[in-house]
Amino acid sequence: MCTPLRLLSRAALGLVAATTVIAALAACNPAPPAAPAVSFRNDVAPIIEKHCVSCHVPGKPGAEASGFVVDSYAALMKGTKFGAVVLPGDPVSSTLIVLVERRADPSINMPHGTIDRLSAAEIATLRAWVQQGARNN
Numbered sequence: 001m002c003t004p005l006r007l008l009s010r011a012a013l014g015l016v017a018a019t020t021v022i023a024a025l026a027a028c029n030p031a032p033p034a035a036p037a038v039s040f041r042n043d044v045a046p047i048i049e050k051h052c053v054s055c056h057v058p059g060k061p062g063a064e065a066s067g068f069v070v071d072s073y074a075a076l077m078k079g080t081k082f083g084a085v086v087l088p089g090d091p092v093s094s095t096l097i098v099l100v101e102r103r104a105d106p107s108i109n110m111p112h113g114t115i116d117r118l119s120a121a122e123i124a125t126l127r128a129w130v131q132q133g134a135r136n137n
């Protein structure tokens with residue numbers, strides 16, 4: 001006959017066994033390694049130079065229309081006359097990412113005209129940089 005104490009002991013033994021199995025499985029599947037840090041100077045600036053500088057520097061059409069200048073980290077982070085373009089830590093809401101991923105109205109997606117679109121790898125680099133805090137590194 002099972003007494004309440006024996007039932008409790010069996011339940012406790014089952015809980016210990018389940019916890020042991022979970023711990024063993026967790027040890028077999030460690031967290032994935034952190035993504036490598038994205039450097040503004042080495043990774044982001046060359047993308048900006050390639051795709052954005054021809055229009056978004058003082059005196060050029062992009063800068064005149066939006067106030068968005070990308071000739072330095074400080075200017076990029078300042079954003080446009082309408083507000084910030086980069087929201088550190090938030091690539092989903094950052095206007096820069098929305099525009100280069102072409103999730104905005106076609107009339108404002110970037111880049112315009114004959115300038116080559118960003119590659120998937122370039123977009124992933126910008127996205128990772130913003131996710132990592134958009135640091136000036």
